[in-house]
Amino acid sequence: xxxxxxxxxxxxxxxxxxxxxxxxxxxxxxxxxxxxxxxxxxxxxxxxxxxxxxxxxxxxxxxxxxxxxxxxxxxxxxxxxxxxxxxxxxxxxxxxxxxxxxxxxxxxxxxxxxxxxxxxxxxxxxxxxxxxxxxxxxxxxxxxxxxxxxxxxxxxxxxxxxxxxxxxxxxxxxxxxxxxxxxxxxxxxxxxxxxxxxxxxxxxxxxxxxxxxxxxxxxxxxxxxxxxxxxxxxxxxxxxxxxxxxxxxxxxxxxxxxxxxxxxxxxxxxxxxxxxxxxxxxxxxxxxxxxxxxxxxxxxxxxxxxxxxxxxxxxxxxxxxxxxxxxxxxxxxxxxxxxxxxxxxxxxxxxxxxxxxxxxxxxxxxxxxxxxxxxxxxxxx
Numbered sequence: 001x002x003x004x005x006x007x008x009x010x011x012x013x014x015x016x017x018x019x020x021x022x023x024x025x026x027x028x029x030x031x032x033x034x035x036x037x038x039x040x041x042x043x044x045x046x047x048x049x050x051x052x053x054x055x056x057x058x059x060x061x062x063x064x065x066x067x068x069x070x071x072x073x074x075x076x077x078x079x080x081x082x083x084x085x086x087x088x089x090x091x092x093x094x095x096x097x098x099x100x101x102x103x104x105x106x107x108x109x110x111x112x113x114x115x116x117x118x119x120x121x122x123x124x125x126x127x128x129x130x131x132x133x134x135x136x137x138x139x140x141x142x143x144x145x146x147x148x149x150x151x152x153x154x155x156x157x158x159x160x161x162x163x164x165x166x167x168x169x170x171x172x173x174x175x176x177x178x179x180x181x182x183x184x185x186x187x188x189x190x191x192x193x194x195x196x197x198x199x200x201x202x203x204x205x206x207x208x209x210x211x212x213x214x215x216x217x218x219x220x221x222x223x224x225x226x227x228x229x230x231x232x233x234x235x236x237x238x239x240x241x242x243x244x245x246x247x248x249x250x251x252x253x254x255x256x257x258x259x260x261x262x263x264x265x266x267x268x269x270x271x272x273x274x275x276x277x278x279x280x281x282x283x284x285x286x287x288x289x290x291x292x293x294x295x296x297x298x299x300x301x302x303x304x305x306x307x308x309x310x311x312x313x314x315x316x317x318x319x320x321x322x323x324x325x326x327x328x329x330x331x332x333x334x335x336x337x338x339x340x341x342x343x344x345x346x347x348x349x350x351x352x353x354x355x356x357x358x359x360x361x362x363x364x365x366x367x368x369x370x371x372x373x374x375x376x377x378x379x380x381x
Contacts, residue, residue, distance in 0.1 A: 034379075095246065137179040151219055255296070292330065
């Protein structure tokens with residue numbers, strides 16, 4: 001089903017149409033085979049980069065497209081509907097560019113951003129560690145300041161694009177324990193001492209490598225520091241607010257794909273002499289799926305518009321991530337149910353959608369953390 005979108009400009013309409021054409025020709029046709037083989041689609045990201053889709057929300061002076069979040073996130077949704085590994089990959093790359101774009105100095109932005117958002121590079125964001133996930137302020141990766149820069153030692157875990165990214169935004173401890181001692185560093189791939197563990201063997205998202213990033217005596221110049229020393233945790237949390245909207249958009253995209261597959265099957269499948277889509281038990285499931293998807297889309301777009309207006313949006317982002325990913329898990333499970341036995345086999349895509357949906361409830365802060373964020377905001381209000 002083609003989603004009707006209320007977009008702010010004719011340019012945005014053209015951008016969505018371009019995205020749909022790329023998804024139909026370059027993304028969706030290879031998703032199932034590449035997921036089964038665990039192949040990372042680097043050439044797909046090159047195609048997206050050439051089309052200008054890897055720097056959408058960033059300023060034109062640095063090679064971006066200066067698109068509002070409201071538009072960028074709908075592009076992510078369209079990509080995720082075609083293949084979650086690609087939609088989430090664009091979201092993670094955009095998240096990885098944010099620290100330099102929002103907190104970097106003028107010279108640093110001019111030196112780094114054109115390459116980061118220009119379409120040829122892919123980024124990764126390194127916050128979590130083997131013993132530091134939801135308690136991100138407890139990270140132990142250390143960057144020791146020296147006269148010429150920093151020496152970094154530690155291990156980062158659960159890094160999307162670990163081992164295939166061209167640059168890494170690494171949160172490391174430069175000072176005291178706790179959030180105030182964390183700084184943010186830009187680490188280019190290929191520096192001495194940077195290595196990667198084998199990719200994790202995951203339930204889904206097999207084409208999107210997730211790996212530990214190991215830093216063993218990595219030497220970085222002073223210019224690698226993003227923002228100021230001790231500002232890294234604030235940078236990380238600000239980045240995650242935007243990243244949560246990206247995950248919400250991905251969840252809506254996957255759920256929409258599941259609804260489309262279930263609806264298409266229900267229109268063709270006949271039992272007891274009738275299409276199963278005409279049975280009330282099935283039509284009610286599809287109706288609930290469609291309603292939940294529309295509600296989640298409205299919620300992430302509301303948060304995006306708040307961000308575009310320069311207003312606080314962190315709580316709405318947490319709500320959007322929580323609601324959209326829980327919705328996606330339910331909708332994809334219901335899609336499997338509509339297909340019955342066919343939903344459980346790999347001949348149809350809905351079993352893959354269900355496996356992929358689960359990770360969206362975990363990444364960019366588990367949904368329990370989202371509830372914590374929302375609950376604190378409610379109590380404060």
